[in-house]
Amino acid sequence: MVFITGGAYQGKRDCAKEKYGLRDEDIFTCTADSAPDWDSRCIEHLERYALYCVKNGLPIEDRSRDDAVLIGDDIFCGVVPIDVTERTWREETGRFYGRLSQRAASVYRLFCGLALQLK
Amino acid sequence: MNVFFSGGCKNGKSTLAERTVKALAGGDPLYYIATMIPHDEEDRIRIRRHVASRDGMGFITLEQGTDVARCLDRADPQGSFLLDSVTALLSNEMFLPDGGYDPDAGERAAAELRELAARAKNVVFVSDFIYADSGLYDSYTETYRRALALCDRTLAEICDTVVEVVSTNPVVYKGVLPL
Secondary structure, three states, X not given: OEEEEEOOOOOHHHHHXXXXXOOXXXXXXXXXXXXXXXXXXXXXXXXXXXXXXXXXXXXXXOOOOOOOEEEEEOOOOOOOOOOHHHHHHHHHHHHHHHHHHHHOOEEEEEEOOEEEEOO | OEEEEEEOOOOOHHHHHHHHHHHHHOOOOEEEEEOOOOOOHHHHHHHHHHHHHHOOOOOEEEEOOOOHHXXXXXXXXXXXXXXXXXXXXXXXXXXXXXXXXXXXXXXXXXXXXXXXXXXXXEEEEEOOOXXXXXXXXXXXXXXXXXXXXXXXXXXXXXXXXXXXXXXXXXXXXXXXXXX
C-alpha cells in the first residue's frame, strides 16, 4: 500500500495517477456520508471518511487492498478548532494517517505539485 | 534563474528570498515588485514601514498590484526581481476595488507570472502555504485557495529551484538554492 498526503490542491491525485498508472475510474472519492469501497485500487479524501466515522461514532478502519494507493489531505496545520466534532476529527485523522504510514511501503508528501518521498 | 519560496507565515521566507535575489543580481539592477494597492491610511502606513525596512538594500521599487508582467515595461529585463508576494498579487486580481470578484483570476495571474518568469533574467517568487488546515471555508475563500494553488504549482513547475521555508530553514524540493 502507498499513502500520499499533503495540503489541499497540491497535486496528490495527479501524483497517484502518474506514478501508479491510474485512471479516473480507478479512484474512489470519499464523502463524509459513507465508508469507501475498500476494493478500490485508489481511495482519495480519506479525511472525509474519517469525518464520517467521527460524526457517527464509528471506528476509523483501514480495509484497503495490499496494492491500494490511499490519499488524504493534510488538515493539521491550522488553529485548534473550537467545535468539538471538528477537533476530534482532526485528532483522529492524524492518528489514522499515522497508522496508514506505518503500514505503507511508501509515503509521499506533495508540495506545489512536487512529491517528496517520506518513506 | 527563477526561484520559488513558500511556507507558513513568519517562517523566514522574505528574508531568505531577499538574500537569494541579491546573490543572483550580483551588481546588476535589483528590483522589488511592490504588490500592495493602498486603500486607506492604515495601508499607507504599512507601505511606508516596508519601504523604510528596504532602505539601503539597493532595491528599485516597481509598484505593480495587478498584471505583474507589465512591470517589465519600465525595468531592465536583465535585472533581478523579487516578487513578495504571489498571495497579495492574486488577492488584487480576484477581489476588485469596487467590491467585485473575478473567479477566473487564478488563470490570469498564473499566465502573468509565467510571462514574468520567461522574460526576466532572474525572478524570486514568494508565496504562502495556506493549504493544510481543517477549516471549512466559504466558496470565495475556497476559490481563492484553489487559484493560489494554481499559481504556486505553475511557478513550481517552471522555476529552477523550489523551496519550502520551515522555521527559517530551507527544504529544497527541486534544484539548488544559490546561496
